[in-house]
Each structure stands twice: as C-alpha cells, then as structure tokens.
Amino acid sequence: MTLSDYLDQFAELFATFDVLGAFWQIVRLTAVSAVVSFVLGTVLALMRISPIPSLQWVGAAYVNVLRNTPLTVIILFCNLGLWAQLGLNLASPTSQTFFEQNNFRLAVLGLSVYHAAFVCEALRSGVNTVPVGQAEAARAIGLGFLPTARLIIFPQALRGAIAPLGNTLIALTKNTTVASAIGVAEASALMKTMIEFRPDVIIAIFLTFAIGFVILVLPVGLVVTSLSRRLAVAR
C-alpha cells in the first residue's frame, strides 16, 4: 500500500467518524480531572505533612488505598456503586443530556480521586527537596503551619515536584480512556466502534489514535522539562 492509500483512508475515517470530538472529550476529561485532582492532592499532601497524627493517618490511608486500586474498578464503582446503587446524581435528572453529563462527571470523580493520590505523593516528594531549615525559619518568625506551607514550603516544593506532577498528568491523559467503561464517548470508545465498522482499515485506525495521543501528550512532557529547568530554586 502506498502512502496516498493511507491518506485516503485517514480522510475517509475522519469524514465518517467524529475523531476530533472523541479527542476533545479526552481533553475535557483530562483538564477537569487535572484541576480537581490537583486540589484534592494538595489537601492530602497538607494532611500528610501536618503535625496532627490523625490527619497524617487519614492522608496515608487514602493514598495507599486509592493508589493500589485499579482505575477501572474505581470508575466502575463510581457508576455502578455511587450512581446506580446509592443514587448519587451529578447532573440534573430532568436534563436532556442527563446520562452524558452524569457519566462524564462520574468519570471525572473517579479519575480525580485516583490521580489525587499520585499528585499527593508527587507534592510530598517535592516537599522532601525543601531543606527543613526553611520550615524552621518560617516557624521561628511566627508563621503557623498553613502559612508556612503556603508561603514557604509549597512554592519551593512545586518546583521540585514538576517532573512527577508532569508524569501524573501524562498518565491521567492516557487513563481517561478508562471512562469508556461507563459510556463516556471518548477516543477509545470511538476506536472500538471504528474497528467494528471498518476492520478493513485497522492499521489506519490504530495509527489515528496512537498519533492523536502522542500529539496530546508530547507537549506536556516538553513543557514540564522546560518548566523544571526554569523554576529550579538556586541555593
């Protein structure tokens, strides 16, 4: 087969299927889950470095449970457990697009609680790069735990945590494909459909999604590398 044959196949696939829409769904899932998991992960990291033993324990327990549970299990639990069994609606049930919205949000919930554990550990590894004298100096001028964490520790920890945070973001981007398990029409769901209807152009289908993900993920790695270089704290 020649290159132009492939190009014809790609053109045909893009014309028949909403490939861009499916990838757009990946971007939405990633963006929203990244924000939520960052907030949740920051709270968890604060708990783990706090001077209060019970908070430390809760933080550690959360991380160890969530990090060691397969994402598919978490996402399915959000759908079958939280929604179907316990009746947790994350969208208005009268809405025309209830299932679409509700499944999207349940997926975001599952992705966020899972990746928050990794964000927490990434931040904590960043905190470990900050010399303890920084916190002692902050406490010595009368700053309490939260101001010390917010003003002194986290700004420096973040710079040390950029690489592991970037890895978490890359993993999150790819892990959003698990959302198809609960009916979110993202890229991997479309890929299955396409394979079903066009098994004759299977290589082109695989290439479409492989290249699509590389295009999504590659810039993250590049940005991370340049950020961690530029933001390094001089000591």
Add this chain to the structure above:
Amino acid sequence: MVDRTSTAAIPATGSPVGGEPLVVLDGVNKHFGALHVLRDVDLTVHRGEVVVVIGPSGSGKSTLCRTINRLETIDTGTITIDGKPLPAEGKELARLRADVGMVFQSFNLFAHKTVLENVTLGPVKAKGMNRAQARDNGMALLERVGVANQAGKLPAQLSGGQQQRVAIARALAMNPKVMLFDEPTSALDPEMINEVLDVMVSLAGEGMTMIVVTHEMGFARRAAHRVVFMDGGQIVEQAQPETFFTAPRSDRAKDFLSKILTH
C-alpha cells in the same frame, strides 16, 4: 550536681544587667529517645543581657536554643519568656515565637524570596503590618546590617556573610524581645566572620537581649555579660567572660578551653 548559687549569679559589671528576668528555664529536661540531651537545665537571662553559650560538640547547645522558641519540645520543666510560659501549639505559640528572633548556623533564608521579601514576610504575614510600612522597616534594617544594596537579589546570589546579616535583619524585623544565635558564624569563610560579629556587637550595644552559641571568644569578651559552659546536657559553669576564659573553675571547662585554645 550543678551549683545553683553560681547559676543565679549575675555579673557585677556589664552595663544593662539587673533588668528583670526575660527568659527563664527551670528544671528543663529533654530526651532524644534514650539520649538525655538536656539535664535539669536552669537558666535565667535578664533583659538586656548577652549570654554566650559554649561547650563541646553534642553538649546540647543547639537543643537548648531550639527549646527556647519551641522548635524542640521539652519533657519536663518550664520555659517562660517575659513572664509567659511557652504555649503548647497553635496561634498562641506562633505569636510568642515572634518575640524570639532566631539566627541559624545555615542562615535558612527563604530561597525563593528576595532579600527584601525575606525581611518583610514575617511582619506582613505574621503580624499583619501593611506592606509599605514593612518595606520601609525592612529597608532600614537592611541598611543597618549593611546589605540594603542587595535588597532585590535572591539569597543564593549573596555571600555567606551577607546572607547571615540578612537573616539577622529578618529576625529583627519582628521586633523580638530576645535574639537566639546558634553558631551564626561557623558556616562562614574566615574573612566574613567579622562582618557578622560586628553587627551582633552593635546589637548587643543597643541593649538587645541575646543568647549566643558561639566559640568566638573575641565576641564573648567584647559583648557578653556572661558565659555559660555546657557539657553533657548540663550547665557546668557560668561566669563573666574574662573570668571564665582566664580562670575556669571546673575541670571540664579547663579541658575544653585547652582544646579550643590550642588552635
């Protein structure tokens, strides 16, 4: 056994001493696991007094300093600052810490903040001072320690001596009642030691209450009212600097001085 009568003695000479007790440690004990690092320490530092703490490595000097602003907790005994016992945790403690300035051996300037930000952070965030005033005070303090021209730089761009002077300014910005110095010059190259000691001497001259862990005998002679000698977690001996250096009473002090005087 510590001689309690001599611990309470206040030097007869030395200007401002005779002020009321400012920092009082009473029967302080501290363990690190099985290690008994502070043994029944009693120490009273009066307002305006400059006390130099000296002793062999591992004798508990740093620990003593750190318990006074509660960077370390104590097991038994009490510590009071200006009549108030050190609170356990929380806001109350943070407020009291602001009364106790601390200067560390390794400077510990906030690495991601400029020199001026290092000096204004405490007043603004811990005391709620407005930024403009904190800035003016901060610049005045940087001027006083001779690094005002470095205000916009990051700590890593400064020499060790300059960093330590900024650290002193940062502590002074909180307007503390007492300043603790834990070997402030021992991480410095020799040519930078004096620029830091000079700042400390002038601070002492202005009547600041100071507790200084240092082996700089020149500083002790010039500025201290009292030398406290620690060994094995105990205060073994204390006296006026001249007396202590020329006629130490305890064998442990004699032994220690003979070692540091030979080099």
